[in-house]
Amino acid sequence: xxxPPNPPAAQAQEPSPTRRRRLLIGALGFxxxxxxxxxxxxxxxxxxxxxxxxxxxxxETLNVAIIGAGSAGAxxxxxxxxxxxxxxxxxxxxxxxxxxxxxxxxxxxVYDDPTxxxxxxxxxxxxxxxxxxxxxxRYELPIKSRGGASKSEDTEILGIWDGRxxxxxQSDADNQYWNIAKLLWKYGISPIRTQNLMKKTVGSFLKMxxxxxxxxxxxxxxxxxxxxxxxxxxxxxQFLEANGVSGKFGHDIVQxxxxxxxxxxxxxxxxxxxMVCMAAEGGMSIDGGNxxxxxxxxxxxxxxxxxxxxxxxITKNSGKYAIRATTAxxxxxPDISSTESNYDIIILASPLQFSNITFAPPLSSPPPFIxxxxxxxxxxxxxxxxxxxxxxxxxxxxxxxxxxTTTPLDVAQSETLPFNxxxxxGRVEVPEDYFYPRNPEGYARCGTxxxxxxxxxxxxxxxxxxxxxxxxxxxxxxxxxxDDMQLQDKPISWIHEKRWDAYPYLPPxxxxxxxxxxxxxKEGDDAGVDGIWYTSGIESFISTMETSSLMxxxxxxxxxxxxxxxxxxxxxx
Numbered sequence: 001x002x003x004p005p006n007p008p009a010a011q012a013q014e015p016s017p018t019r020r021r022r023l024l025i026g027a028l029g030f031x032x033x034x035x036x037x038x039x040x041x042x043x044x045x046x047x048x049x050x051x052x053x054x055x056x057x058x059x060e061t062l063n064v065a066i067i068g069a070g071s072a073g074a075x076x077x078x079x080x081x082x083x084x085x086x087x088x089x090x091x092x093x094x095x096x097x098x099x100x101x102x103x104x105x106x107x108x109x110v111y112d113d114p115t116x117x118x119x120x121x122x123x124x125x126x127x128x129x130x131x132x133x134x135x136x137x138r139y140e141l142p143i144k145s146r147g148g149a150s151k152s153e154d155t156e157i158l159g160i161w162d163g164r165x166x167x168x169x170q171s172d173a174d175n176q177y178w179n180i181a182k183l184l185w186k187y188g189i190s191p192i193r194t195q196n197l198m199k200k201t202v203g204s205f206l207k208m209x210x211x212x213x214x215x216x217x218x219x220x221x222x223x224x225x226x227x228x229x230x231x232x233x234x235x236x237x238q239f240l241e242a243n244g245v246s247g248k249f250g251h252d253i254v255q256x257x258x259x260x261x262x263x264x265x266x267x268x269x270x271x272x273x274x275m276v277c278m279a280a281e282g283g284m285s286i287d288g289g290n291x292x293x294x295x296x297x298x299x300x301x302x303x304x305x306x307x308x309x310x311x312x313x314i315t316k317n318s319g320k321y322a323i324r325a326t327t328a329x330x331x332x333x334p335d336i337s338s339t340e341s342n343y344d345i346i347i348l349a350s351p352l353q354f355s356n357i358t359f360a361p362p363l364s365s366p367p368p369f370i371x372x373x374x375x376x377x378x379x380x381x382x383x384x385x386x387x388x389x390x391x392x393x394x395x396x397x398x399x400x401x402x403x404x405t406t407t408p409l410d411v412a413q414s415e416t417l418p419f420n421x422x423x424x425x426g427r428v429e430v431p432e433d434y435f436y437p438r439n440p441e442g443y444a445r446c447g448t449x450x451x452x453x454x455x456x457x458x459x460x461x462x463x464x465x466x467x468x469x470x471x472x473x474x475x476x477x478x479x480x481x482x483d484d485m486q487l488q489d490k491p492i493s494w495i496h497e498k499r500w501d502a503y504p505y506l507p508p509x510x511x512x513x514x515x516x517x518x519x520x521x522k523e524g525d526d527a528g529v530d531g532i533w534y535t536s537g538i539e540s541f542i543s544t545m546e547t548s549s550l551m552x553x554x555x556x557x558x559x560x561x562x563x564x565x566x567x568x569x570x571x572x573x
Contacts (some may be wrong), residue, residue, distance in 0.1 A: 064091065081301040093343070120498055129545070219541050309327040313360060323346070367534060422471070533558070
């Protein structure tokens with residue numbers, strides 16, 4: 001006789017599909033809580049604003065020339081003035097060949113209307129960008145969450161496009177827990193591992209703001225001391241795999257971040273910059289343009305600012321440096337004048353390879369040539385949303401408002417898509433007196449107040465207007481009516497294009513340009529230590545507005561410390 005079956009309570013039962021789903025959702029919810037309880041951004045550094053063991057003020061006045069009024073140059077000027085306190089015998093002159101301050105951080109006015117400025121270059125900074133955030137607060141500049149125009153009335157949707165389909169989408173209308181759970185469902189624990197790796201790596205970098213690492217005389221040596229060479233000598237892909245992150249998360253999400261920030265794929269960019277791309281939580285910008293940070297820094301320093309002034313030669317003579325420069329007037333009748341001035345210290349605060357400066361005698365060991373990414377920025381306005389059909393979607397599917405890109409898994413990483421990213425920044429009002437381009441030539445007055453979408457596209461090559469129009473949701477079969485076509489019917493009503501040498505290519509490397517440069521003496525012998533300092537070596541390490549500011553601050557500290565190293569002084573500030 002067969003034994004009776006086990007009672008129900010004692011039987012090992014397979015969980016039902018419903019119960020499995022509940023268990024999985026519960027686990028994902030727990031992981032989401034872990035994600036939220038450990039914020040993405042590492043602790044902010046405590047920057048030393050005063051040099052310790054200050055000596056007596058030197059008797060001789062120190063004359064410093066800074067070439068470049070971008071983030072590095074403006075920061076060098078500000079921190080020179082801060083660190084030299086209470087001594088007053090320090091004069092600063094800033095040379096800038098453009099007509100504006102800010103370098104690659106500049107704005108353009110939509111419809112040529114100064115009430116609608118939009119970032120053309122460096123767009124955002126984040127809470128851990130200590131120098132920029134402190135400066136924005138110090139000067140009481142209005143901070144907004146993202147660069148661009150006014151907010152759109154639509155839900156913000158992020159999509160990652162691989163050239164064929166969207167591999168990931170996320171909406172700000174969804175619950176944050178749900179977005180995180182969806183991310184973990186698709187990619188497992190790779191997002192959490194990546195976040196932890198980012199916090200560890202960026203946390204090590206932030207030590208460069210503090211003693212004993214700050215001020216640093218060598219990027220490579222300091223990186224080695226902080227354990228960062230493991231990340232700079234591997235590609236982002238290798239660095240992630242070495243730390244347990246594999247599968248599609250790196251390809252879909254991390255690579256989308258490296259492409260939008262640096263126009264480079266995960267197998268091309270080094271691991272440290274890859275981690276910086278993943279620390280973008282809390283992005284913000286200054287209302288009216290980030291350039292205002294650097295403009296205020298230069299004004300605060302008391303420096304003499306020479307705009308539209310191009311430095312052509314730097315000549316060394318008896319321990320001094322003579323700068324020859326030409327200044328172009330912006331008057332209706334352009335005028336060019338030449339000057340020559342002597343300085344004790346030169347700070348080169350922009351990539352030397354783009355400066356066309358001649359050194360006499362030449363530099364003993366000039367910074368190596370670094371290839372820079374040629375990035376095309378296209379800003380335009382249109383009454384139309386992006387087209388679902390252009391991205392292989394059904395017409396009833398809600399289109400992403402921000403599109404990042406990755407590459408198809410089955411094609412070579414070296415193949416490029418027509419664009420790196422498309423962002424719909426919001427809506428802007430068309431001024432009544434705006435004259436828009438019309439066919440065949442000339443302009444027509446708008447005549448009505450209208451509101452249109454503002455878009456920003458990053459691309460490796462210039463985009464043609466027909467291609468841009470192909471991305472928009474309007475009837476392409478409707479003939480252009482030329483002069484009779486109303487502004488609200490035109491697919492593109494305003495467009496502005498700009499090519500930047502935006503940032504360097506960032507392959508794995510262990511050596512970076514020297515912070516201090518030397519010139520040979522007139523007899524051709526090496527002159528040893530010189531008063532020429534260079535900030536742009538940090539761009540191959542990390543290329544951001546904040547790190548350029550850090551290098552400007554670092555060089556300023558090194559200059560002031562050396563200036564005050566001598567015990568001799570009269571004690572007179």
